[in-house]
Amino acid sequence: MKEGVAFVSDRPLHLLSRYAQSIVWLARYMERIENLARVIDVTETFSRTGAAGNAWRSVVQINADEERFFERYAHADARSVSDFYVLDRDNPTSIASMIMVARENARTLRPLISTEMWSHINVFTNTVRQLRPADIGAANISGLCAMLKQQCQTHWGITEGTFYRDQGWYFYTIGKYLERGDQTTRLVDIKYHTLLPGDAAIGSAADHSQWNAVLRAAAGYHAFRRAMPQGAFNPASVAGFLLLNNAFPRSLVLTLRQVYGALNQLRTDYSLRGSEGCLERLDELRAALADQTIEQIIIRGLHEFLDWVQRQLMFLHDDIANAFWRPRPMETTPTGASAQQSLAPGSMTQSMGGMTQSLEQVGTSQVPGQNQD
Amino acid sequence: MAAIRERLSGMDIAELRRRAAWAEAELFNLGITFTVYSEKDSIDRILPFDLIPRIISAREWSHVERGVKQRVAALNLFLHDIYHDQKILRDGVVPADLVTGNANFRPEMVGLDVPGGVYVHVNGTDLVRDENGRFLVLEDNARTPSGVSYVIENRHMMLRVLPDLIGDAKLRSVDAYGPQLRAALAELVPETARRGYDEPQVVLLSPGIYNSAYFEHVFLAREMGVPLVEGNDLFVDEHRVYMRTVAGPRRVDAIYRRLNDDFLDPDVFRPDSQLGVRGLMEAWRRGQVVIANAVGTGVADDKAIYAYMPRIIRYYLDEDAILDNVPTHICREPEGLAYTLDHLAELVVKPVGESGGYGLLIGPHASSAELDDFRGRLKADPANYISQPVIKLSVSPTLCEDGIEPRHVDLRPFAITGKSTWVLPGGLSRVALRKGSLVVNSSQGGGSKDTWVLA
Numbered sequence: 005m006k007e008g009v010a011f012v013s014d015r016p017l018h019l020l021s022r023y024a025q026s027i028v029w030l031a032r033y034m035e036r037i038e039n040l041a042r043v044i045d046v047t048e049t050f051s052r053t054g055a056a057g058n059a060w061r062s063v064v065q066i067n068a069d070e071e072r073f074f075e076r077y078a079h080a081d082a083r084s085v086s087d088f089y090v091l092d093r094d095n096p097t098s099i100a101s102m103i104m105v106a107r108e109n110a111r112t113l114r115p116l117i118s119t120e121m122w123s124h125i126n127v128f129t130n131t132v133r134q135l136r137p138a139d140i141g142a143a144n145i146s147g148l149c150a151m152l153k154q155q156c157q158t159h160w161g162i163t164e165g166t167f168y169r170d171q172g173w174y175f176y177t178i179g180k181y182l183e184r185g186d187q188t189t190r191l192v193d194i195k196y197h198t199l200l201p202g203d204a205a206i207g208s209a210a211d212h213s214q215w216n217a218v219l220r221a222a223a224g225y226h227a228f229r230r231a232m233p234q235g236a237f238n239p240a241s242v243a244g245f246l247l248l249n250n251a252f253p254r255s256l257v258l259t260l261r262q263v264y265g266a267l268n269q270l271r272t273d274y275s276l277r278g279s280e281g282c283l284e285r286l287d288e289l290r291a292a293l294a295d296q297t298i299e300q301i302i303i304r305g306l307h308e309f310l311d312w313v314q315r316q317l318m319f320l321h322d323d324i325a326n327a328f329w330r331p332r333p334m335e336t337t338p339t340g341a342s343a344q345q346s347l348a349p350g351s352m353t354q355s356m357g358g359m360t361q362s363l364e365q366v367g368t369s370q371v372p373g374q375n376q377d
Numbered sequence: 378m379a380a381i382r383e384r385l386s387g388m389d390i391a392e393l394r395r396r397a398a399w400a401e402a403e404l405f406n407l408g409i410t411f412t413v414y415s416e417k418d419s420i421d422r423i424l425p426f427d428l429i430p431r432i433i434s435a436r437e438w439s440h441v442e443r444g445v446k447q448r449v450a451a452l453n454l455f456l457h458d459i460y461h462d463q464k465i466l467r468d469g470v471v472p473a474d475l476v477t478g479n480a481n482f483r484p485e486m487v488g489l490d491v492p493g494g495v496y497v498h499v500n501g502t503d504l505v506r507d508e509n510g511r512f513l514v515l516e517d518n519a520r521t522p523s524g525v526s527y528v529i530e531n532r533h534m535m536l537r538v539l540p541d542l543i544g545d546a547k548l549r550s551v552d553a554y555g556p557q558l559r560a561a562l563a564e565l566v567p568e569t570a571r572r573g574y575d576e577p578q579v580v581l582l583s584p585g586i587y588n589s590a591y592f593e594h595v596f597l598a599r600e601m602g603v604p605l606v607e608g609n610d611l612f613v614d615e616h617r618v619y620m621r622t623v624a625g626p627r628r629v630d631a632i633y634r635r636l637n638d639d640f641l642d643p644d645v646f647r648p649d650s651q652l653g654v655r656g657l658m659e660a661w662r663r664g665q666v667v668i669a670n671a672v673g674t675g676v677a678d679d680k681a682i683y684a685y686m687p688r689i690i691r692y693y694l695d696e697d698a699i700l701d702n703v704p705t706h707i708c709r710e711p712e713g714l715a716y717t718l719d720h721l722a723e724l725v726v727k728p729v730g731e732s733g734g735y736g737l738l739i740g741p742h743a744s745s746a747e748l749d750d751f752r753g754r755l756k757a758d759p760a761n762y763i764s765q766p767v768i769k770l771s772v773s774p775t776l777c778e779d780g781i782e783p784r785h786v787d788l789r790p791f792a793i794t795g796k797s798t799w800v801l802p803g804g805l806s807r808v809a810l811r812k813g814s815l816v817v818n819s820s821q822g823g824g825s826k827d828t829w830v831l832a
Binding site: 017018019020021022024108111112114115119122123126127171175270274275276278328329 | 405406407585586591592595598599604605606607609610620621622623624625627
């Protein structure tokens with residue numbers, strides 16, 4: 005028998021900090037695009053049921069984009085909101101902009117991600133680039149949202165099937181589930197906070213169909229039925245399911261468990277001590293969720309609660325950035341782990357909209373520095 | 378080779394076109410592109426790929442390979458000499474002012490000992506063939522030669538879209554480039570800088586995603602299996618180089634840099650550079666890191682030095698050049714000037730300080746007034762000029778609008794040097810896709826072909 009395997013050092017090759025940052029953001033943006041498509045889709049459904057009220061406006065509100073939106077559009081309606089969130093490349097929170105940022109991150113990550121991931125992101129980007137105003141018209145918007153969701157799911161499927169399982173994988177997981185948890189809170193918020201300001205309509209047919217639509221937007225209708233065969237559609241049952249259910253893949257509780265698992269793997273498998281502070285904050289957040297029922301949350305104010313969760317998730321992202329990629333005072337010994345710093349959260353946490361990479365990032369140079377021979 | 382030709386002629390043009398379109402779509406989707414940035418948008422372009430391979434026989438290749446190795450050896454000896462004792466200048470083989478007065482001569486390099494005496498770890502030698510089929514050296518690229526990624530990608534593309542053309546032909550593989558480069562850099566890490574049993578950590582330093590050759594940097598980092606880093610990922614502490622990772626700083630032993638000298642270290646070169654690494658030069662000077670290619674190699678691939686390469690080879694190696702230069706007349710020498718003045722209408726005259734074809738005279742295309750004017754300039758400043766005959770470039774069959782037609786090609790073999798020199802079989806064949814054009818540059822309608830070296 006021949007010995008064919010050369011000795012390979014099992015000392016892990018640690019991920020570059022910059023890559024960790026890009027992976028988290030790639031995952032976040034792809035997840036956010038999918039969720040934005042879900043939100044637009046459900047809002048479109050609301051408006052078709054005739055009980056739209058200010059549904060389109062609420063999309064702008066939950067993303068904290070009112071100021072920028074109303075600079076450009078007089079009214080929030082199907083046309084303007086879809087334009088703003090799908091096509092408008094001057095809006096950094098549009099799908100057209102986000103896919104470009106996702107692609108830039110993927111470009112940075114080219115040395116790390118699989119060729120199939122990269123190739124798909126290129127194809128997806130080119131598809132989005134080619135969207136025209138007719139594609140967001142009433143007749144097409146639902147089909148467009150379905151396509152966008154599927155492209156994001158394809159991305160995830162390719163990632164799951166081809167992305168090397170090392171530290172990068174765990175950072176991807178962190179970014180994906182942090183974003184998903186955040187987006188689930190926004191999806192709940194869109195219904196609860198803005199659609200039904202008065203109590204009168206609660207329990208009405210319209211109310212019922214809207215909760216149904218929220219569940220469907222989260223792909224949770226059948227899961228909800230399975231979990232609660234007798235459950236009625238009401239704020240407590242649906243919000244409770246989306247936030248606190250232990251098995252539903254988009255529930256807040258489950259996404260936090262995924263983030264926790266990934267951070268924990270980084271600590272145990274790779275001895276990344278930076279995880280520790282992040283895990284502490286996450287422990288607190290999970291404990292707070294475990295300690296209260298959905299009824300208690302609603303009595304104290306669901307919207308306020310969702311806001312609070314969103315802020316905690318931003319702090320957590322901040323902790324992760326500080327631990328793994330924010331420039332630190334220079335260490336003088338190669339292995340000396342720097343003392344965990346509890347830096348004040350960055351400026352982006354003041355915004356209640358989704359975090360964006362440009363706000364997080366310290367200005368990096370874009371000077372082209374080379375001529376080829 | 379005849380068998381391949383036969384298979385090719387058995388394919389009809391429509392079929393070839395269908396496959397060519399497929400190949401281009403693949404290249405685009407794979408993002409094998411160079412990027413042109415405009416104000417608001419970025420445009421990704423592919424380097425046009427011609428389906429018909431350029432074929433080199435084993436015998437021809439062995440000649441090229443030996444010639445390239447010889448040339449690299451001479452370049453390294455020359456660079457070591459001019460940055461140390463300058464014997465070749467004192468012996469009057471190369472005029473001292475051409476070297477020390479050259480803008481690419483780096484005084485910072487004087488007396489600096491590079492690991493293994495290797496300056497040019499990666500060299501690209503641009504070759505053309507004349508009407509007799511002889512390979513001639515057009516220029517050396519000893520700074521940051523690019524294009525090797527296309528060599529490897531073109532082969533992969535070829536195997537996908539035209540597997541039936543290769544048939545049972547035995548081709549030399551191009552897959553070893555990445556591992557060879559990594560190994561060459563690792564083996565040059567000095568014993569004093571090694572850390573026990575650990576394999577040396579090699580990285581590729583890129584200016585980043587906005588650089589037009591970023592695709593190639595990514596490609597090479599992947600092929601080498603090393604991290605692609607940017608300046609901000611590295612720092613120097615106590616003359617040692619580290620990269621910033623999620624686990625804190627980690628040592629770096631060798632850097633394949635795709636960044637120009639100017640940007641490498643703001644302490645030594647351009648102070649405004651945000652792409653480089655502060656303190657890198659000093660770490661290098663102290664033997665704590667390998668940098669490839671070395672700083673200051675630009676003086677060796679300069680047009681002015683090119684003319685002296687046959688003499689440089691003879692001086693250091695005591696051998697005649699295996700690959701000839703395009704015959705070059707050095708006008709600072711009386712016989713060169715006399716010959717040039719006598720044959721001006723047949724020659725191409727180039728100023729040595731310029732690049733990119735500025736201030737060039739193409740004799741056969743010039744009017745008599747232009748010739749007279751140039752004669753005056755030559756006499757006024759002969760040292761600034763060299764002259765060469767017009768070479769009739771060889772052609773290679775190429776898929777064009779009107780079918781398969783001859784188009785001009787050149788060849789850039791890539792040589793990797795660690796403790797010894799290895800040459801990638803084949804190299805980048807660039808093709809001038811426009812009829813009659815001699816320009817193979819991608820910016821001017823050039824494309825590339827797969828290059829087959831038969832085993």
